[in-house]
Amino acid sequence: MSPKNKKNKKEDRKKTPIARGMHDSLPHDAPYWEKIETTAKDIAREHGFVRIEPPILESADLYRKALGEEIDEIEKEMCFLKTKGDHALALRPEYTTGICRAYIEHSLNRQGQPQKLFSLGPVFRHDRPHLGQCHEQTQVNFEIIGGSNDPIYDAEIISMYVDFLSELKIKDFTLKLNSIGCKTCRPTYRRQLHNFYKNYDRSLCEDCKKHFSKNQLRLLDCKNERCATIKEGAPDFLNKICTTCSTHFKSVLEYLDEANISYTLDNHLIQGFEYYSRTVFGFFSEEKESGLFATGGRYDYLVEKLGGRSTAGVGIAGDVERIIAEMKAKEIAISKRSQKRVFLAHAGEPAKKKAFSLLQMLRANGIRVVEVLAKESLTAQLKVAHKEGLDLALIIGQKEIFEKSVIIRDLKAGAQETVSLEKIIAQVKKRL
Ligand SMILES: [Zn+2]
Numbered sequence: 001m002s003p004k005n006k007k008n009k010k011e012d013r014k015k016t017p018i019a020r021g022m023h024d025s026l027p028h029d030a031p032y033w034e035k036i037e038t039t040a041k042d043i044a045r046e047h048g049f050v051r052i053e054p055p056i057l058e059s060a061d062l063y064r065k066a067l068g069e070e071i072d073e074i075e076k077e078m079c080f081l082k083t084k085g086d087h088a089l090a091l092r093p094e095y096t097t098g099i100c101r102a103y104i105e106h107s108l109n110r111q112g113q114p115q116k117l118f119s120l121g122p123v124f125r126h127d128r129p130h131l132g133q134c135h136e137q138t139q140v141n142f143e144i145i146g147g148s149n150d151p152i153y154d155a156e157i158i159s160m161y162v163d164f165l166s167e168l169k170i171k172d173f174t175l176k177l178n179s180i181g182c183k184t185c186r187p188t189y190r191r192q193l194h195n196f197y198k199n200y201d202r203s204l205c206e207d208c209k210k211h212f213s214k215n216q217l218r219l220l221d222c223k224n225e226r227c228a229t230i231k232e233g234a235p236d237f238l239n240k241i242c243t244t245c246s247t248h249f250k251s252v253l254e255y256l257d258e259a260n261i262s263y264t265l266d267n268h269l270i271q272g273f274e275y276y277s278r279t280v281f282g283f284f285s286e287e288k289e290s291g292l293f294a295t296g297g298r299y300d301y302l303v304e305k306l307g308g309r310s311t312a313g314v315g316i317a318g319d320v321e322r323i324i325a326e327m328k329a330k331e332i333a334i335s336k337r338s339q340k341r342v343f344l345a346h347a348g349e350p351a352k353k354k355a356f357s358l359l360q361m362l363r364a365n366g367i368r369v370v371e372v373l374a375k376e377s378l379t380a381q382l383k384v385a386h387k388e389g390l391d392l393a394l395i396i397g398q399k400e401i402f403e404k405s406v407i408i409r410d411l412k413a414g415a416q417e418t419v420s421l422e423k424i425i426a427q428v429k430k431r432l
């Protein structure tokens with residue numbers, strides 16, 4: 001073998017790690033993912049939401065349209081791809097824009113209004129654009145699009161998310177709300193912000209210096225320590241919004257009061273894009289300011305920006321990884337369904353086939369079964385049952401094949417009895 005070939009062999013054996021910014025969701029986390037998915041589906045169904053899943057890749061132009069000039073600021077946070085045919089695609093950075101595109105494209109405005117839509121899947125952003133790596137995050141998303149901009153919908157989205165978190169037993173969160181006004185009153189507020197920040201423009205961080213001339217609202221969103229101190233003195237939105245916006249916001253709060261949902265007002269909470277209007281909100285972790293469980297808001301200008309008719313919309317996007325981290329940190333138990341599973345084992349080769357046919361029968365009857373039938377010894381199989389914390393085992397041996405029966409063993413008490421094959425389903429169901 002030539003030295004060159006040798007080198008290639010070595011290269012072949014090198015591990016190829018996961019792409020930077022991506023993550024594997026591993027089997028030991030599966031119970032959390034399952035719990036979140038089932039809870040989201042149940043809550044969605046209870047509140048009359050149906051699933052919509054737009055594609056992960058959208059045309060890059062879609063976001064240019066949605067963001068207008070703001071795209072310059074956002075572009076570096078987005079992940080773009082180019083096809084061989086030279087089409088510019090974007091990995092979705094959030095769900096709302098794609099959903100609104102689908103709403104227009106499939107004339108969902110002709111269906112019953114509003115459309116209540118739910119989604120669950122990955123979104124991608126360049127967290128640290130200078131590293132040029134895409135970061136994957138999973139979002140659970142609820143949107144109410146169409147119909148009127150009735151404040152009851154804002155409250156409904158919020159109360160639904162409160163239900164979702166409490167169903168997951170997450171209690172330590174603060175709901176913060178603000179109103180960022182409408183096309184009529186926002187320009188005035190922007191001017192006031194501009195005037196206020198004029199005195200500080202030299203002390204601002206580089207990002208804020210850019211926002212200062214382009215999108216003043218984003219000045220309120222800066223996490224830089226020095227900028228945060230300056231922000232304290234900035235004028236409040238709530239004192240500046242027009243009467244219509246103010247009435248709308250008050251009404252949202254009244255609905256929340258009705259539903260006994262506690263909240264705090266945060267004058268500096270924003271959704272920086274032009275298509276957002278009026279109510280914005282966020283679910284924050286009580287411990288860490290950065291620990292956001294979800295953000296949301298009203299986006300009455302988005303559908304129109306994408307070429308549709310003027311359409312009201314309000315929605316929320318929850319951070320699934322953040323929720324899982326909280327569930328782990330707080331050691332929130334996920335109801336293990338282990339008690340509801342039965343273990344199936346065989347004692348020896350001839351019984352293995354019978355065990356396999358019993359396995360199909362149990363599963364066909366809706367019984368959840370754990371087995372390691374490939375293992376030869378009964379002891380080795382039962383070890384797995386103990387490890388899984390199971391209470392009940394079904395065992396088939398030579399004698400049982402002959403007698404057309406099955407042994408039911410109580411793994412905790414050690415007691416066992418033989419039941420005829422005919423009665424086994426009923427017996428297992430009785431004991432689970
Ligand atoms: Zn207004």
Ligand SMILES: [Zn+2]
Binds near residue numbers: 206207222224
């Ligand atoms: Zn700043």
